[in-house]
Every structure is written in structure tokens, then in C-alpha cells.
Amino acid sequence: MKYNEYDDKTLKHLQSLELMILKDFIKICEENNLTYYMYAGSLLGTIRHNGFIPWDDDLDVIMFRDDFEKFKKIFISSQSDKYELLSNETEKDYFHLLSKLMLKNTKFEEDWVNQVDFHIGINMDIFVLDDLANGKFKRNYQLKKSFLYNKLLIMSKIKLNDLPFSTKVITHACYHILNLFGIKPSKINKRCLNFLNKYKNPDAEFVFDISANADEYPQIFRRDDFKSIIKVKFEDIEVNVPVNYDHILKSLYGDYMSLPPKEDRYNHITETLDFGPYEL
Template identity: 65%
Template sequence: MKLKKYDDETLKHIHNVELMILKDLISFCDENNLTYFMYAGSLLGTIRHEGFIPWDDDLDVVMLRDEFEKFKKLFLASPNQKYELLTNEAEKDYFYFFAKLSLKNTHFEEKWSSQLDFDMGFNIDIFVLDDLAENKYKRFYQLKKAYLYNRLLIMSKIRLDDLPFISKLITHSMYHILNILKLNPSKLTKKCLNFLKKYSDANSKNVFDISATAKEYPLIYDKDDFKDVIQVKFEDIYVNVPKNYDKILTELYGDYMQLPPEEDRYNHPIDIIDFGKY
């Protein structure tokens, strides 16, 4: 996948719009006593840059499953003129296990978005951490099946044409097979969530992110690492980060305070950008 750089003015505009969305998300969480954490590259940006990674163009937060389900229920219960929450409950063809808080009447879409039946506006990714089984055999099965669901979900909706020939052939074939079997994103997500509920355990020592895969497994964390919240500066506000952020970032990125080489500072390949009135 070929990545690109934005001009400085466009990237600054992107950051300003996404920061507005983050502020509104934080206000909603504060009003409803919900806990979120900055996550992945956005957690790295918070700690290393006190804001956005200068060349990055997205924002990620994460919630534990119980908090996310409360958030989703509350948000979807009241119509919102400014935002929509993209989930499988809201859009039957939505093909991620994480949600997106999407700004209405804007567009921030990759070229495969033409295959979708809904618009993808400027958004924040909201990832979810699920309990991981304690028994090593159940854990092995849970992780393998979760990884499979994650791959099938994407292949059930999106055909990527810029893959190597064999990978393209496999993904296109799976797309057609899944559609013949009528296993659309909504059905696959429901099956997966029912599967995950079987392993839900408040006493679990570990949680995992089904959406983020490292090699062949989803990312795994100690649950206690997301127990305590501290506030850290992000641009002109303060945001929630896990108290054990150093451990989390080290596991994700190694020496995370070290900047990557100049040639590796790229963005996502966004093809359609429309800021609307923002």
C-alpha cells in the first residue's frame, strides 16, 4: 500500500477537525461518567509530542468492553445532529470490530470507500478491549477464532485491488464465497460478539484488542494496565492515558521516544477529503 504526505496546511486542518471531535467525545464521556484512554499512535503522540504525531492524520481511543457498551447504548439512544456512531448496529455493512465517531457532512475516505453503502466522515476510532480466557487452551482457541473473524469481516465487504496477485485472488474469492453464504458484516459481527461474551470475565487478568493484529494474534494487555487513569496534555487540552502507559508503549513500539527516520514519516492513503463547514 503506497502512503503519502499531506501539505502542511491540509494536515493542520485535519488535526483541528479531529481535535474538535476528540473534545466532543471527551465531553460526552465526562457527562456520562465513562472512561476512555488515548490509544495506539494517539497514546504515543500524547506522551512523545504532547499532541498529534506531527505527520499522523488520525486519532484513536480505547475502552474496556463494559464501558464501550454503555457508551454505545447512550450515544445511539439520542439523535445527534453533528455525529453518527458507526457500528454494525447502525450500519449493516460496517466492517470493523471497532467503532468510529464520524462527523456528519464531511468525507475522509480511502479509495475502497466506493464499495460502501454509507459515508465515512472525519472520525475518531474507538477500539474495544475484551476479556481474555485464563485457561491456556481456551485462550489459544479464543485468539485464533477472533483473528479469523477479524479477517473474514473485512473480506466480506471490501475487495482490495492493490495486493499481490495471490493475496488479491484469495481475498476476492473469499468475498464472493461469504456473499454467497450471506455472511455479511452484520451477521459476522453478531456471531463474533456472542462468541466473545462466552469468555467475558470480570476477574480476567488480560484483555485483548480483536481489531489490532500483531503477526497472527490480536494485541494482548494486562487488564490492570487500564485500571488507573492519569491526565496528560494533548494539544490545548488534557486527556486520559493509562497510568502504566510506559509499559504499554514499550510493548507496542519498543524505544517509543525515538523518532523514526524521516523517510518513514507518512500518513494513511486518504483519497477523498471534504471538510464540509469545518
């Protein structure tokens, strides 16, 4: 697999800026009684390394939908001169169901950036947990439709090129059809959120992360996995970790305490990395 290889100084500087974003995000959450959890590779790094995975170049947190919507309103009303929030509401052509808290005047852009009118700065990903229906039939229907929304959202804005030929032909055809009929990311996102709201239920046994990669099914967890938090060291601070982090990490990575072989220690394929005013 193709991956970036940073020199140690550049990677450490990138991680230091992402840690700064995390600290400022935590401050907002604590001041407004909002709950977040370390997630995905950042949860793995917290447990296995007490910080960043040594070769990792991003940062991930997750929140329940209600807390995220509150965070979004609080952040947007603050009119920050340091950060901007990239989400479906702040950028109508944004095509992910996760959001990004980004440092202004920086760049951390992948190869699809020439297909969009917005930029990506050095950032922290904010994933969202939504309720799943309790009945098996309804739950399967919700997952399949959510999976479809996720794929349509991406295909409505960019042409996916790094795919097998037959898959690329299909996704490019979908891109042209969606654009021919004027079906933009903002329209798909609105329908998706309306669909998710139908299943809001604080007693739901399962919750899920709808924003899994386009070729993957949404990631499912038990609500009890997140019923409380524990504090764990991450670099020079303590962060929130779901009480049942072991179950979550096993479902995501299997034997997560074992290091992967060197050839699998990869990170994002960035087209442009610009530290802007935070230059080394």
C-alpha cells in the same frame, strides 16, 4: 510505502477538527462516568509530543467493552445533529470491529469506499478492550477464532487489492464464497460478539483489542495496564492515559521515544478529504 503528504495548513486543520471530536467525546464520557484511554498512535503522540504526532492524520481512543456499549446507547439516543457513530450496529455492512465517531457532512474516505454503500467522515477511531480467558489453551483458541472473525468480516464486504498476488487471489475467492452464501458483515459481527461474551470475566488477567489489522494477531495487554488513569497534556487539553502506558507503547512500537526515519512517517491513504461546512 505510499503515503499522503498534506500541506501544513490542511493537516493542521484536519487535526483541529479531530481535536474538536475528542473534546466532545470526552464531555460525553465525563458526564456519564465512562472511562476512555488514549490509544495507539494517539497514545504515542500524547507521551512523545504532548499532542498529535506531527505528521499523523487520525485520532484513536480505546474503552472496555461495557463502557463502549454504554457510550453507544447514550450517543444513539442523543440523536446528535453534529456527529454520527459508524459501528456494526448502526451500519449493517460496516466491516471493522472498531467504531468511528464522525463529523456529519464531511468526507475522509479511503480507496475501498466505492465498494460500500456508506461513507466515512472525518472521525475518531474507538477501539474496544475485551476479556481474554485465563487458561492458556482457552486463550489461544479465543485469539485464533477472533483473528478469523476479523479477517472474515473484512473479506465479506470488500475485495482487498493492495496485496501480493497469491494472497489477493485467496481473499477474492473468500469474498465471492461468503457473498454466494449470503454471509454478510452483520451476521459475522453478531456471531463474533456472542463468542466474546462467553469469555466476559472482570477478573481476567489479560484483555485484548480484537480489531487489529487483518494481517495481524489481536493486540494483548495485561488488565493491570489499565487499572487506573493519569492525566497528560494533549494539545490544549488533558486526556486519560493508562497508568502503565510505557508497557503498552513498548508492546506496540518498541523504542517508542525515538522518531522513525522520514520515509516511515506516513499516514492514511485517503481517496477523498472534504471538510464540508468546516472548510478552511
